[in-house]
Amino acid sequence: MQNPIxxxxxxxxxxxxxxxxxVHVGRVTAVGDGVAAIDGLAKAVMSEVLQFEETAxxxxxxxxxxxxxxxxxxxxxxxxxxxxxxxxxxARVAEGMTVKSTGRILSVPSGEELLxxxxxxxxxxVDGKGxxxxxxxxxxxxxxxxxxxxxxxxxxxxxxxxxxxSMIPIGRGQRELLIGDRSTGKTTIAVDTIINQRNxxxxxxxxxxxxxxxxxxxxxxxxxxxxxxxGAMGYTIVVDAPASAPAALQFLAPFSGVAxxxxxxDLGRDVLIVYDDLSKQATAYRxxxxxxxxxPGREAYPGDIFYLHSxxxxxxxxxxxxxxxxxxxxxxxxxxxxGDVSAYIPTNVISxxxxxxxxxxxxxxxxxxxxxxxxxxxxxxxSSAQTKAMKSVAGGLKLELAQFRELEAFMQFAQDLDKAxxxxxxxxxxxxxxxxxxxxxxLPLEMQVAVLYAAGHAFFADVAVSKVPDVEKQLVVFxxxxxxxxxxxxxxxxxxxxxxxxxxxxxxxxxxxxxxELFAK
Amino acid sequence: xxxxxxAQALWQTIQRGTAPKKAVASLHTVLVKHGRTALLPRIARVxxxxxxxxxxxxxxxxxVAREKDARTAKQSVKRLVSELGVQAADVQTAVDEHLIGxxxxxxxxxxxDASYQRHLLSLYENVVRS
Numbered sequence: 001m002q003n004p005i006x007x008x009x010x011x012x013x014x015x016x017x018x019x020x021x022x023v024h025v026g027r028v029t030a031v032g033d034g035v036a037a038i039d040g041l042a043k044a045v046m047s048e049v050l051q052f053e054e055t056a057x058x059x060x061x062x063x064x065x066x067x068x069x070x071x072x073x074x075x076x077x078x079x080x081x082x083x084x085x086x087x088x089x090x091a092r093v094a095e096g097m098t099v100k101s102t103g104r105i106l107s108v109p110s111g112e113e114l115l116x117x118x119x120x121x122x123x124x125x126v127d128g129k130g131x132x133x134x135x136x137x138x139x140x141x142x143x144x145x146x147x148x149x150x151x152x153x154x155x156x157x158x159x160x161x162x163x164x165x166s167m168i169p170i171g172r173g174q175r176e177l178l179i180g181d182r183s184t185g186k187t188t189i190a191v192d193t194i195i196n197q198r199n200x201x202x203x204x205x206x207x208x209x210x211x212x213x214x215x216x217x218x219x220x221x222x223x224x225x226x227x228x229x230x231g232a233m234g235y236t237i238v239v240d241a242p243a244s245a246p247a248a249l250q251f252l253a254p255f256s257g258v259a260x261x262x263x264x265x266d267l268g269r270d271v272l273i274v275y276d277d278l279s280k281q282a283t284a285y286r287x288x289x290x291x292x293x294x295x296p297g298r299e300a301y302p303g304d305i306f307y308l309h310s311x312x313x314x315x316x317x318x319x320x321x322x323x324x325x326x327x328x329x330x331x332x333x334x335x336x337x338x339g340d341v342s343a344y345i346p347t348n349v350i351s352x353x354x355x356x357x358x359x360x361x362x363x364x365x366x367x368x369x370x371x372x373x374x375x376x377x378x379x380x381x382x383s384s385a386q387t388k389a390m391k392s393v394a395g396g397l398k399l400e401l402a403q404f405r406e407l408e409a410f411m412q413f414a415q416d417l418d419k420a421x422x423x424x425x426x427x428x429x430x431x432x433x434x435x436x437x438x439x440x441x442x443l444p445l446e447m448q449v450a451v452l453y454a455a456g457h458a459f460f461a462d463v464a465v466s467k468v469p470d471v472e473k474q475l476v477v478f479x480x481x482x483x484x485x486x487x488x489x490x491x492x493x494x495x496x497x498x499x500x501x502x503x504x505x506x507x508x509x510x511x512x513x514x515x516x517e518l519f520a521k
Numbered sequence: 522x523x524x525x526x527x528a529q530a531l532w533q534t535i536q537r538g539t540a541p542k543k544a545v546a547s548l549h550t551v552l553v554k555h556g557r558t559a560l561l562p563r564i565a566r567v568x569x570x571x572x573x574x575x576x577x578x579x580x581x582x583x584x585v586a587r588e589k590d591a592r593t594a595k596q597s598v599k600r601l602v603s604e605l606g607v608q609a610a611d612v613q614t615a616v617d618e619h620l621i622g623x624x625x626x627x628x629x630x631x632x633x634d635a636s637y638q639r640h641l642l643s644l645y646e647n648v649v650r651s
Contacts, residue, residue, distance in 0.1 A: 012648050020635035022601070025627065027577065039574055040630045059619050059640055064645055098632060115557070 006324035017339075018250050022102040023123045026081060028052070033094045034304045035244045035291040036072055037082040038099050047141050048074045049106050053098040057461020065288065072099065073106055073248065076292050083292050087122060105319045108256045109135035110263035117205070118224060118238040120125035121249040121256045126240060133439055137294045138259040140252065144314035151320045153354075156385040157206065157272060157329050160196025161189060163372050166394035166452055167401070168357055171385025172206070172270050173318025173327040177349055179334045179341065180359030185370050186333045188439040189357065190274040193331065195230040198440035206270040206329065207235040211257035214243045214250050214280030226440065242349075243280075258315045261328050265317075274318070274335045278309060278335035309345075310352050336363055343377075355379035369436060375400045387399035387445065387494040393452040396432070402428040404428025433468035443476065446490040450479050453496065453504050459512075475511055527545050532575075581605065581628030582613045586620040586636070594624035595642035597635070605629050608619075 018210065027038030036052075044050070050072040055063035068188040072094050076083035086093055087106075108123030109132055123458075125131060127495045153171035172521065178186045194208040210218045210227075220240050237260060240255035261271040275281070282305055289302035297303045309332075316330035334346050339361065350356055353508045357377045364371035383391075407425050411417070417425070434455045437443070443451070451472060454460070463471050479487060486503050489516045490496060512519060527548065534544045549574050552558045581602065585594045602609055607629070617625070622637035 009648055012644060016640075016644055016647070018635070018640045018643075020633050020639075022631050022633045025632040026630065029574075040578065043632060055642060057617060057619055060621065060641060063619075063638065063642055100626070115563070221606055257555065 007034060024106040025053075026050075026099045026101075026194065027082070028093055028095055028097045028099060031090060031095065033287075033291050034086050034090045034248050035288065036084050036086055036099075037088070038072075038080060038084060041074075041082050041099065041101055042081050044077065044101055045072050046074055046077060047105050049102045050074060050082075051100045052086075052093055052103055053100055054092060056098055061174070066228070067425075068347075071102075073252075075288070076182050076294075084244065085251075085288055087248055087252075087294075088246070090246065090486040093315060103117060106252075107137040108140055108259050109147055110138045110260040111135040111296055114237045114260060115235060116237075117221075118240055119256075119260075120246070121239065121241045123256060123260065126241060128444050130134065136161060136263055138256045138263050140259045142259065142262065142315070144311065145317045145319060145323070146436055149317075149320055149323045150326070151318050153318055153381045153385050155318075155327075155385055156382075157193075157270075158191040158199070158445050159189070159195055159244045160199065160448075161192055161370060161437055162443060162448050162451065163358065163370055163374075163437070164189070165386075165445070165448055166390060166435075167374055167398045168355065168379040168506040169382035169386040169390070170355075170379060171318075171382045172329050172330075173316065174318045174379070174381050174385070175313050175330040175332065175353040175381070176357070176379060177332050177334060177353040177356040178359070179336060179350070179356050179360045179467055181336050181339055181370070182226065184359040184361050184364045185439070186335070186359055187219075187223070187276055189359075189370055190331050190333065191226060192275060192439060192442045193480075194227060194236055194272065194274070195232045195440065196444075197235060198230065198232055199442070199444040204270065205235055206272040206327075207261070207264045208232070209239060209257050209271065210236060211239040211241075211253050211273065211275050213253050213275065214284065215240075215276065215279060217242045217244065230440065242384070247284040247287045251288055254278070254281055258312060258328065258330075262315065265326035265328050267317065268319075268326045270326060271328045273328060273330050275312075275330065275332040277335050278283070278312075279333075279335045279345055301344060306348050306352075309349055313349075313352050354381045367436075369439070375405060377477050387519055388450075389417070389449050389490050389494055389496045392496050393449050393456055397452070397456075399433075400424075401428065401431060404431070426465075427458075427461070429465045430463070430468050431455055433465060434472055436469055444491065446487040447479065449490050449496060450487055450504060450507075451476065451485075451500075454508055457505075457508070462501050467518060471515075473513065474518070475508075478514075479507060480509050482510070523557070523598050524563035527560065527564045528571055531568055533562070534573045559568050572638060577628075579629065580613060581607050581626065582626040584615045584617045584620060584627070584636075586616070586618055586622050587638065588616055590624070592620070598626050598633070600635060601626060605631060 026038040028036050028038045030037040052070040054066045062270055072084035073087055074082050113132045113134055117125055120126050120197050153173045155172040157170045157172045159165055161518040178189055180186050197205050224238055227236055227315045239253050239257040241250045256272055261273050264271050283309055286301050294302045313330055318327040319325055330347060334349050336346055355378045356371045359371045360373045411425055431489045460468050531544055531548050535541050583594055583598060585591050602612055620636035620638050623635045623637045626633045
């Protein structure tokens, strides 16, 4: 009996048919900062993948050491050659190196096998769990679905965050921007939204894709650990292009992420994709464009920076039933400087998306978390996707809070307030407390409805403002234990029926009687 | 950039049939007229690069592992070379012992690799991948 490895080698030798095909080639004339100038390749096309031939003029033993092929991507077609970005370590590219045309457009693998995995911008696993065996290649650049193939947004995507689901609802297929200064909780909202999808039934649970662009490896590792701990990695794929990765990979990562998502959308599944964050992708693209000698425009960004983001975000869609009814919901993140939303990239992305959730550093520092500025946050299409149950309890919430914010400023100067104004301020203070939520603790829809119903019916009126979060927490535990099954009807039917209102009133009264000590101001 | 433009212009003038001596003299006159004679050494360097690049573009090299393989290899690539529109006599031969055996034809933007090294590497990749 022979060694299985020897057998395998013999088998490979037996079926080996040497081929010598003619390929189009060029030659590297210059390389630097991840960009290679290549002479020749007259038949190359835009976005074509090129292969750098590292094995030429090397002894066989050294050629075998070249573990992974090094690829490039054509981004500039010029008179005498092309300019390509190196998809890997550009230190491996040398002047005079032969570059082969592959005739294919850049694609990444996608499929069920990717769930729970961390991949790089080229779709290669980077989590040490081994290679993929059964995947489908999806083109990184693909035209967005047309008008005929789309359907309007009507199914909600629950984030599990009370302030969002009640006032800035997101629908499946929508593009909702998360914008704010650094450390204001943008990533937290996105990660909580992914975690909350575990509350969805398996059949309709969206596949989640988290694209980390230019982030610290430690942050991505922490997010992966958080998702794993919350049991969310089973339906999540992480595409990682860290700050240490070449600019080319940081520019490509969002496109790879959406290409992976399109595989699932084409199968009729719902997908949620988070781009964390597009400001860093824009910076990477600016770097590449300047190295490619493209003329700089405003803030030194190239002229097609708007198109870069619009063609990416247009790929988020809800497809018609004829096309399978799948969807991609996009949550792009943009980091602002000193709250300046009128900078170039923020205004571009605001105009492309279907709404924005603006996070304020001031609110965050005050302890209002999530630090959403309700006044300038908006969801342009989400309200048609909001459930009737949520609409019935959150109808006037946004207006109430906006009025409260105005009064809050006024309150600091006024001594004597009339009774109605004082009451509105008191109610507003409690509502702000109710809407506060810890990170990593998304609430299922029925619990959100119950809490907002309670808040809307002056349940917290007799609770000291500082104690509201604590009382709310206990109320949620109580409702989950005692009325969990009854409340599940809210999610199932999507409405708060008269019977349900009675049940809620009974439950709230029961809680009040059991915890009288909490209701003494 | 200016030196490149002058070098490119000089190259194109010569390609269009002007005698090199005459073309260089004309260029010199223009440079003197515009007070740019200092650019001459740089123009010469760029011109040499263009010439080298263009020569590489038209050159065809047949690489073999040993000198004695050249004759057999030339027979093997005869049809290929004629398809590329090159005279058999214009094919340059080079020895690259890393090829182990077989041949490798490169030039005019085309590469055909029929070397043993390439075959062995494909075999190795197939074995490792499976």
